[in-house]
Amino acid sequence: NAGVTQTPKFRILKIGQSMTLQCTQDMNHNYMYWYRQDPGMGLKLIYYSVGAGITDKGEVPNGYNVSRSTTEDFPLRLELAAPSQTSVYFCASSWRTVTDTQYFGPGTRLTVL
Amino acid sequence: EDQVTQSPEALRLQEGESSSLNCSYTVSGLRGLFWYRQDPGKGPEFLFTLYSAGEEKEKERLKATLTKKESFLHITAPKPEDSATYLCAVGETSGSRLTFGEGTQLTVNP
Numbered sequence: 001n002a003g004v005t006q007t008p009k010f011r012i013l014k015i016g017q018s019m020t021l022q023c024t025q026d027m028n029h030n031y032m033y034w035y036r037q038d039p040g041m042g043l044k045l046i047y048y049s050v051g052a053g054i055t056d057k058g059e060v061p062n063g064y065n066v067s068r069s070t071t072e073d074f075p076l077r078l079e080l081a082a083p084s085q086t087s088v089y090f091c092a093s094s095w096r097t098v099t100d101t102q103y104f105g106p107g108t109r110l111t112v113l
Numbered sequence: 114e115d116q117v118t119q120s121p122e123a124l125r126l127q128e129g130e131s132s133s134l135n136c137s138y139t140v141s142g143l144r145g146l147f148w149y150r151q152d153p154g155k156g157p158e159f160l161f162t163l164y165s166a167g168e169e170k171e172k173e174r175l176k177a178t179l180t181k182k183e184s185f186l187h188i189t190a191p192k193p194e195d196s197a198t199y200l201c202a203v204g205e206t207s208g209s210r211l212t213f214g215e216g217t218q219l220t221v222n223p
Contacts, residue, residue, distance in 0.1 A: 004156075042117070042200070042213035043157070058210055090156050098211065099144040099204030104156035 002026050004105035006091050012111045013081040021076040021108050023091030031094045032074040033058075033102065034066065036087040043090065048098065049074055081112045115140045119201050119214035126191055126221050134186040134217045136201030144204040146184050147211065148177050151198045160186075160199075191221045 007022045025032065030051050035043040045058030049068040063085060065077040074093075078085060089108045094100040116139040126132055138146065145164050149157035161170045163179040170177050174195065176187040186199055198218045202211040 040122075040215060042215045043202075044213075045210045048210065056209070092156075098209055101147070101159050101162060102211065103159065104149075106156050107154075 004091055004093055004103055006089075006105040006108050008108060009106070010109045012113060013078075014113060015081060015083065017081050018077070018079050019081070019110075021078075021089055021091075021110075023074045023076070023105060024072050025074075025091075025093040025103075026072065027093060027095075027103065028071060029093035029095050029103075030071070031096070031098060031100070031102075032068065033092045033094075033098075034064070034074070034076045035090045035092065036060065037090060037107075038087050046076065046089075078110075083112050086110060086112045115203060115205055115208065115212040117201055117203055117212050117214035119199075119217050121217060122215070123218045124220070126188075126219070128192055128221055128223050129190050131187070131189045131191070133188070134199055134219070136184040136186070136214055137182060138184070138201075138203045138212075139182075140203050140205045140208075140212075142206035144206045144208070146179055147202040147204070148184070148186055149200040149202065151200055151216070157200055188219070191219075193221050193223050195219065196221045 004025045033048040034046040047066040049055045091105040092102040094102045118137045148160040151157045161177040198216045201214040
């Protein structure tokens with residue numbers, strides 16, 4: 001099992017550009033999550049999904065969009081990049097509920113200039 | 114609102130010098146308390162889940178304990194490879210997400 005994989009590992013965007021962060025899991029988990037982690041800060045939940053076709057907002061959803069068309073994939077879309085979105089983004093998954101053990105991907109480091 | 118506070122923010126130990134990390138939490142009903150380890154440039158790696166006060170779990174040099182207000186991660190005779198940031202998170206019985214603390218950055222010098 002590869003677990004949770006994320007692409008790309010690094011990306012530099014200009015203000016106003018758009019991009020999609022990809023996340024795939026091969027553990028057949030129902031729940032998937034997107035977090036951001038700023039230096040010295042805890043993980044903040046952006047969006048989560050409880051299954052294909054179902055998504056919901058987390059703590060900090062503004063400026064982001066998600067979709068979940070399959071169990072395996074949960075892409076995160078940034079439409080108009082802003083410097084405040086400079087962060088490290090982590091995707092995670094868990095089996096049945098949000099308080100089951102969450103397994104994290106390796107992260108995407110995004111810089112918006 | 115759920116709150117999680119970790120202390121200290123940073124801790125430097127000599128190899129073999131045992132110590133403890135603290136995670137204080139406030140939730141209306143605890144569903145689970147999680148400890149993760151995070152190495153620089155990597156995603157968090159799951160260590161333990163604790164569900165009720167009095168519960169303890171061990172893994173190698175690490176031991177996690179839980180009371181009604183806090184959890185401790187005890188590190189016995191640490192080695193340099195234990196250097197990492199340790200994250201604590203709590204899940205509430207009626208909540209839809211985990212709340213993470215800001216982490217404790219542990220450095221173990223040889």
